Amino acid sequence: MNNKLIQFVRDTYQTNDFIPLHAPTFSGNEKAYVTDTIESTFVSSVGKYVEDFEKHIEAYTGTAKAVAAVNGTAALHTALYMAGVKAGDLVITQALTFVATCNALFHMGAEPIFVDVSKISLGLCSQATSDFLDDNAVVNNEGECIHKTSGRRIKAVVPMHTFGHPVELDELLTVCLKWNLVLVEDAAESLGSFYKGKHTGTIGDFSAISFNGNKIITTGGGGMVLCKHLDDGVHTRHVTTTAKVPHPYEFYHDEPGFNYRLPNLNAALGCAQMEVLPEFLEQKRLLAGKYQTLFSDSEFQFVVEPKYAQSNYWLNAIICPDKVSRDLLLKETNEQGVMTRPIWQLMHRLPMFKNSFRGDLKVSEWVEAHLINLPSSPIKVV
Numbered sequence: 001m002n003n004k005l006i007q008f009v010r011d012t013y014q015t016n017d018f019i020p021l022h023a024p025t026f027s028g029n030e031k032a033y034v035t036d037t038i039e040s041t042f043v044s045s046v047g048k049y050v051e052d053f054e055k056h057i058e059a060y061t062g063t064a065k066a067v068a069a070v071n072g073t074a075a076l077h078t079a080l081y082m083a084g085v086k087a088g089d090l091v092i093t094q095a096l097t098f099v100a101t102c103n104a105l106f107h108m109g110a111e112p113i114f115v116d117v118s119k120i121s122l123g124l125c126s127q128a129t130s131d132f133l134d135d136n137a138v139v140n141n142e143g144e145c146i147h148k149t150s151g152r153r154i155k156a157v158v159p160m161h162t163f164g165h166p167v168e169l170d171e172l173l174t175v176c177l178k179w180n181l182v183l184v185e186d187a188a189e190s191l192g193s194f195y196k197g198k199h200t201g202t203i204g205d206f207s208a209i210s211f212n213g214n215k216i217i218t219t220g221g222g223g224m225v226l227c228k229h230l231d232d233g234v235h236t237r238h239v240t241t242t243a244k245v246p247h248p249y250e251f252y253h254d255e256p257g258f259n260y261r262l263p264n265l266n267a268a269l270g271c272a273q274m275e276v277l278p279e280f281l282e283q284k285r286l287l288a289g290k291y292q293t294l295f296s297d298s299e300f301q302f303v304v305e306p307k308y309a310q311s312n313y314w315l316n317a318i319i320c321p322d323k324v325s326r327d328l329l330l331k332e333t334n335e336q337g338v339m340t341r342p343i344w345q346l347m348h349r350l351p352m353f354k355n356s357f358r359g360d361l362k363v364s365e366w367v368e369a370h371l372i373n374l375p376s377s378p379i380k381v382v
């Protein structure tokens with residue numbers, strides 16, 4: 001199978017050079033728009049492309065307000081801040097995620113509680129979340145959700161749509177309403193992924209998208225906060241731009257703010273990339289289908305979108321029968337210049353999160369030991 005896979009990837013990308021996991025493609029108006037920002041001198045946080053990019057994302061996702069940020073981690077930090085997460089709070093999330101999810105929490109003085117993922121979505125499991133709260137939490141007289149053994153407040157639930165596969169959002173929202181928790185989606189990987197027809201990141205009150213170089217579209221570095229409610233969106237925009245009160249020349253700031261606004265230079269790239277997003281999605285779905293066929297008669301199981309969802313198939317993934325075959329596949333493909341990668345090590349194994357509270361993580365541990373990501377760049381039309 002390993003050689004068959006290497007041959008398939010080489011045939012698909014039609015090259016004998018190194019094949020990365022996910023590379024950006026600039027085949028549209030990227031150069032023209034970026035050049036335009038330089039010629040206009042508006043390369044920084046003021047300029048028409050930033051607002052245009054936000055409008056693009058609003059129209060595409062259907063969110064009430066999109067607020068551009070310098071990267072996905074900053075967008076997530078802003079989303080958690082707007083959700084009311086404060087120092088000392090606990091936040092439920094998955095141990096099977098990229099470290100940025102937890103870094104954003106850490107730097108707010110909050111701490112994660114790790115709950116298991118679903119075998120179907122690879123993202124936060126609604127049943128495990130509900131069970132964890134039943135066993136470990138109470139709602140106090142003020143309506144706050146309190147973690148029983150520590151006495152600390154649990155403020156939010158942060159599911160992450162792993163590799164673009166949407167989690168069970170309706171069920172998670174029900175759990176959040178019952179326990180008075182804010183749903184904040186880490187939609188960093190899921191631009192172009194829909195849950196029961198709704199774009200990911202539009203079900204929670206706040207969410208964050210990333211436009212890092214390896215994501216489905218890129219702005220070099222960049223992110224976006226999605227706000228479900230317009231008034232929250234207006235406030236989010238305010239805090240990401242130093243909370244400056246508009247005035248022709250006076251500097252007055254009415255609350256602590258961030259300097260997180262995406263530069264116009266980067267937003268120009270984003271506007272051009274949004275124009276080709278539908279094409280990328282089509283190409284990635286085609287590629288996922290080909291991988292699925294390739295692995296159909298093998299002992300490897302190709303990860304498909306959950307039935308309730310349409311995934312962007314950001315990173316294709318397979319589940320290996322055991323760790324030995326996983327390690328062999330990683331070794332042979334990488335030696336031959338076809339990049340494959342194991343999934344992230346679970347967050348509770350990292351020194352800064354090893355003492356964080358956690359539930360049973362059986363599925364997360366199983367995925368960690370068996371999953372491999374495969375080259376997933378949109379196939380260039382030849």
Ligand SMILES: *Cc1c(COP(=O)(O)O)cnc(C)c1O
Nearest residue numbers: 071072073098100101188210212
């Ligand atoms: C990429 C990513 C982020 C952070 O995005 P940056 O733009 O790199 O800061 C956050 N969470 C997840 C799950 C990601 O994959």
